[in-house]
Amino acid sequence: MKSYPGDMASVRVDEEITFRRLEILLAFMETGNLARAADLLGTSAVSVHRALHALEAGLRCALFRHEGRNLHPTEAAQALAEVAREVLRTMNEGIRSTREVAGYSADRIRIGSLYSLSHHTVPALVMAMKLRKPDVQTELVLGSNADLLQKLRDGAVDAALMGSPEGTADLETEPLFVDDIFFAAPAGSRYAALDEIDLASCADERFVTLTEGFVTYSGFMEAFKVAGFTPNVVMKTGDIFSLMNLVSGGLGCTLLPGRVRSVMPQTVQFIPLAPKYLMRQTIGLHFLRTRERDPNLLALLAVCRLARADAG
Template sequence: MRIRIGEEITFRKLEALLAFMESGNLAKAAEILDTSTVSVHRALHSLEEGTSCALFRHEGRNLIPTDAAHVLADTAREVLKTMADGIRATREAAGFSADHLKIGSLYSLTVQTVPKVVIGLKLRRPELQTELVLGSNADLLQKLKQGSIDAALMAVPEPDPEIESIPLFEDDIFFAAPADSPYASMPAVDLRACRDEPFVSLSEGFVTYSGFVEAFRIAEFTPNVVMKVGDIFSLMNLVGGGIGYTLLPGRVKGVYSRNVAFVPLAGEYDIKQTIAMNFLRRRERDPNLLALAAACRMAMRDADE
């Protein structure tokens, strides 16, 4: 037989009962609950209607709990604790407010951005264990939607009702050449002058690859790509080794500055990347993600100073 509880019995009213039983009077109970004495009195009276029995007796202006009230209070403590534990377990199963946070990131952001963000996050939530998952923009977006990661530090994806993005900074795209290349000393490079040069690139799915494709669309020719790789550091090694030229975001300038020159593109190639903290919109109030967002903003603010 299905047990039905009257609508007069609610968690809020049970909290009012416990506050009254523990404090001993309406005024203190109202203070504990941050409400009015009238609201507490109504809640207690409603519980009497819901249980169909007297929970209190009047002695002058005082309410005195009956044995029935003590029984209900003991049950209320168990019910509220069980429900609180259940909600916490539910949120942890869904990845909310757990003591573990999986942060997805582009490889290129591990040079400066990720270390600063993780340090800032540890200062805010020292008990939080973090795990870093690296991948392309496409990989991270898929993992984010699947719930495999909690947030992704990557380029802003195409508009998606599921995804919320907090922009962090905008990055310029540069022509990358070996340091001893003739292009290294140029004030700017027009890709049309590189039609016969070999190029190397990242694989599809990386935001830098998308910028690469867009730049050559503007230049109106298909580059001779002699090799594709799956991470930006391997790509820079290929450029530094003279295998080919490529396009790279400015955030990795300092990694191989002795071997690779970053030369601005000509003005018509105005290609930028907007890097953001991305997460599922339904988790916008998750305390761990709020702490991560604050750490991201602080890291960006420090970088601008």
């Protein structure tokens, strides 16, 4: 037997005890039969028997009682099986985590998105992704631009569909489309007959808006800096669909991106802003540069490029 320095000797596992043999043990414990365990694992009953015997040799204790040609697990086998389940679960999680650190993921992709993209853009991309990578499960996480950027950097999402932020040298960015911002008012308001809105004339208006952290909120505040006054914001909300309902209910006016126009209630009117207030949002796919070799992200990137080409 080889000698190992330091603590290595205390953690050394006999070479007869392998992950494959632990899997065979669990299959046998589940089925209670050599032939059924072999069918479950796609091997032979002889191979299952040899693996179980090798585990006994490695552990230097009996795991089964022989009654004729049948094997019956002992309490020792039950104890090993309990440990084996945890060991294999931990190893599977470790493999997944290691692949993610190395820039590869396996059977799922977590996509972060703005609420305003969940009506059309996200479903179209998810369906295209499903066709390209049918074995990959998609998880959707909705949030503000600030939330999604933090989740991206924390590893809570793999990619984010959001407004392109500044100062993000750590991110790969693929633009999807550019969106204009409009003045949104209740239908029949005093703005209804106007061709465009001069925000400077809205100093006495009530406004509703998204909370800080949303890309639309940033544009909202920037527009009123140009107008030269601080808007009277009577309410803030955490998603763009609630914001539309507040406008529809007559609580106040707001600024909204054109992409939500198709789902806007008929009680809300979109009016272009005067040229000096013209604002545009660049919406794109974002992911960490360290993940640029991830096959799932490369597939999503291809899907986004195709969608942009089709839209063009």
